[in-house]
Amino acid sequence: DSVFAAIVQAPEDPILGVTVAYNKDQSPVKLNLGVGAYRTEEGKPLVLNVVRKAEQFLVNDQSRVKEYLPILGLAEFNKLSAKLILGDDSPAIQENRVATAQCLSGTGSLRVGAEFLAKHYHERTIYVPQPSWGNHLKVFTMAGLSVKTYSYYDPETRGLNFQGLLEDLGAAPAGAIVLLHACAHNPTGVDPTVEQWEQIRQLIRSKGLLPFFDSAYQGFASGSLDADAQPVRMFVADGGECFIAQSYAKNMGLYGERVGALSIVCKAADVAGRVESQLKLVIRPMYSNPPIHGASIASTILKNSDMYNEWKIELKAMADRIISMRKQLFDALTAKGTPGDWSHIIKQIGMFTFTGLNSDQVAFMTKEYHIYMTSDGRISMAGLSSSTVPHLADAIHAAVT
Numbered sequence: 446d447s448v449f450a451a452i453v454q455a456p457e458d459p460i461l462g463v464t465v466a467y468n469k470d471q472s473p474v475k476l477n478l479g480v481g482a483y484r485t486e487e488g489k490p491l492v493l494n495v496v497r498k499a500e501q502f503l504v505n506d507q508s509r510v511k512e513y514l515p516i517l518g519l520a521e522f523n524k525l526s527a528k529l530i531l532g533d534d535s536p537a538i539q540e541n542r543v544a545t546a547q548c549l550s551g552t553g554s555l556r557v558g559a560e561f562l563a564k565h566y567h568e569r570t571i572y573v574p575q576p577s578w579g580n581h582l583k584v585f586t587m588a589g590l591s592v593k594t595y596s597y598y599d600p601e602t603r604g605l606n607f608q609g610l611l612e613d614l615g616a617a618p619a620g621a622i623v624l625l626h627a628c629a630h631n632p633t634g635v636d637p638t639v640e641q642w643e644q645i646r647q648l649i650r651s652k653g654l655l656p657f658f659d660s661a662y663q664g665f666a667s668g669s670l671d672a673d674a675q676p677v678r679m680f681v682a683d684g685g686e687c688f689i690a691q692s693y694a695k696n697m698g699l700y701g702e703r704v705g706a707l708s709i710v711c712k713a714a715d716v717a718g719r720v721e722s723q724l725k726l727v728i729r730p731m732y733s734n735p736p737i738h739g740a741s742i743a744s745t746i747l748k749n750s751d752m753y754n755e756w757k758i759e760l761k762a763m764a765d766r767i768i769s770m771r772k773q774l775f776d777a778l779t780a781k782g783t784p785g786d787w788s789h790i791i792k793q794i795g796m797f798t799f800t801g802l803n804s805d806q807v808a809f810m811t812k813e814y815h816i817y818m819t820s821d822g823r824i825s826m827a828g829l830s831s832s833t834v835p836h837l838a839d840a841i842h843a844a845v846t
């Protein structure tokens with residue numbers, strides 16, 4: 446019989462599997478609040494106008510060819526991506542201390558960074574917040590790093606367990622890698638304050654820990670690209686090293702184009718040059734070179750000031766719609782007198798609300814109300830619209846009474 450006869454059926458991905466279940470549901474009132482993908486008020490995926498414009502511009506450019514990109518990707522895109530997260534006036538960029546590679550969106554940037562660290566960095570332990578994006582554990586483990594967690598979320602206050610965070614990172618071995626969500630923490634929607642970020646930075650630098658930022662929602666959390674990049678810029682301003690994974694999936698709506706970048710901020714330009722050369726040895730045997738189309742769209746938008754400004758307006762509109770959904774859900778639960786304190790819905794930031802509903806309550810809401818969400822109680826606010834808020838409020842009310 447087949448040499449693969451012993452292979453067992455793999456479980457569905459905890460996040461992407463929710464969409465699989467949603468697609469099978471025939472109910473007219475079904476609601477997909479699982480995957481972090483933006484939907485319009487009409488519940489439809491959104492291609493930004495400025496993305497359509499950039500694509501049209503590219504299609505009309507007869508001089509464009511389909512040649513391989515370099516291993517590190519589209520150089521112009523890499524420069525513009527580093528500027529986007531580090532700021533136009535970043536000393537690290539001016540001093541040529543940043544090595545950047547275009548990677549396959551956020552996941553690919555995290556994986557390339559992890560593979561690089563497993564090969565070149567003496568400390569193989571990476572501390573990931575508890576909880577974190579589910580895929581972090583698998584990406585870092587598959588790259589050969591050993592994953593530990595640091596306290597992050599306080600279920601009592603549904604806010605940050607800041608003391609626990611400081612204790613756990615304070616106890617980490619010198620040199621350990623620390624994964625930090627740059628903004629809009631997934632799944633909790635809880636971010637440190639600027640003051641808390643400064644304390645985290647001081648602790649990380651004093652212990653010689655290596656910060657690895659995951660920036661998947663820049664501009665999507667507050668609506669401001671600069672505000673959402675503030676924590677990253679605080680760390681880079683102190684001259685220390687850091688890794689930064691960027692994704693354009695959400696803020697440019699380039700989900701399926703797989704557009705992202707890994708930047709490694711070094712202490713000296715010659716180190717950055719050598720790091721960049723070693724990044725090529727990680728990437729070449731993995732996927733050789735990245736796709737040209739999505740990065741060309743992003744680059745066209747980032748380098749053209751009219752398009753860049755149009756993008757910022759569309760980005761803020763997406764962020765504002767999500768904030769409005771938070772308010773509407775909070776108001777609906779308040780109006781219904783749903784038992785419990787629901788203020789965390791409006792206090793949390795970014796794509797997700799960490800409701801505090803347990804897996805049994807989630808299963809009930811799926812079964813009885815056709816609400817699709819992750820079993821940890823996370824809801825993608827982008828999946829909601831004014832017309833569907835009442836249905837979700839009914840489901841939550843029924844689940845907690």
Ligand SMILES: Cc1ncc(COP(=O)(O)O)c(CN[C@](O)(C(=O)O)[C@@H](O)C(=O)O)c1O
Nearest residue numbers: 460480481550551552578631659661692694
């Ligand atoms: C913190 C974080 N980091 C990286 C990524 C990877 O994103 P990409 O590779 O597409 O650029 C996500 C996306 N996470 C999800 O929005 C989510 O948690 O639903 C979803 O896209 C996913 O892939 O799980 C994320 O939330």
